[in-house]
Amino acid sequence: MPPRASRPPLHEQTPPPDWLPEVIARLRAEYHPDLPLPRPERQVLDALLRTLLSQQNTSTVAARQFAALKAAYPRWEAALLDGPDGIETVLRDAGGGLARIKAGYIHGILAHLHEHLGTLDLAATRQLNDQEARNLLEGLPGIGMKTASLVLLFDLLRPALPVDTNIERVAKRLELFPQRWTAEKVERWFDAVVPREWAQRAAFHVAGVRHGRLTCRPREPRCDRCVLQDLCPSAALLGPSETRGVRSRGERNPVSSEHD
Known part of the structure; x- marks a missing residue:
């Protein structure tokens, strides 16, 4: 039998609309008009663990838990020796959910690094190419x-494009791709269709997250004040009564020039 033909990449199966650059430009103009500068370099392991703590936590809680860990364990070797139960106690005392699960992950990361790299340090990721760093x-x-x-985007300054629930929700309401796509597919699609330039991607990520939190909210989205309203087919269904039924995707006048 002839070999089975491989499926084309996601961005070829579902090509981006020609107005996607306009979406990115408007979000940036509204929420992040200035290109970001690299933030001060942090230890990569510290950055990774702090990002792990932020999962399903507010930034305030994650910062408090991370500060508690650093106070309890000035060196990560001490956390490795203390074990998952000790790490869990530190996280619980600092407040926040999923303490047992995250303690297990943190200890697992430290044990993995000790076993496979012989060091509790991820500085080597700075010398790897993008895919090697991601694989590690x-x-x-x-x-x-x-x-x-x-971590790749904000700490290693690589042109990754993390897609959180806010960006995914915005994109699906814009009908950029099938609703059934997983978060992994969504990120792979965005990674293929957005120019691979670090500052542009960092700005788009921040702007997309802010738009999802402030305007394109899970409930009661503020479609009447949305800079993407005329491009969004969902505005006619989800927005306040005064915006419902509005035609989308260029069938209204575009937003004012202050957002161009």
């Missing part, structure tokens, strides 16, 4: 695509 990060316990992408 995603090979650690509890670290999935989004967490790895956040």
Whole structure:
């Protein structure tokens, strides 16, 4: 039998609309008009663990838990020796949910690094290419695509494009791709269709997250004040009564020039 033909990449199966650059430009103009600057370099392991703590936590709680860990364990070797139960106690005392699960992941990451790299340090990721660094990060316990992408983008300054629930919700309401797609497919699609330039991707990520939190909210989205309203087919269904029934995707006048 002839070999089975491989399926084309996601962005070829579902090509981006020609107005996608307009979506990115408007979000950036509204929420992040200035391109970001690299933030001060942090230890990569510290950045990874702090990002792990932020999963299903507020940034305030994650910062408090991380500070408690650093106070309890000035060196990560002490956390490795203390074990998951000791780490869990530190996290619980600092407040926040999923303490047992995250303690297990943290201890698992430290044990994995000690066993496989012989050091509790991820500085070597700075010398790896993008895919090698991603493979190393995603090979650690509890670290999935989004967490790895956040560390790659903001701490290793690589042109990754993490897609959180806010960006995914915005994109699906814009009907950029099938609703059934998983978060992993969504990120792979965005990674293929957005130019691979670090500052542009960092700005788009931040702007997309802010738009999802402030305007394109899970409930009661503020479609009447949305800079994407005329491009969004969902505005006619989800927005306030005064915006429902509005035609989309260029059938209204575009938003004012202040957002161009």
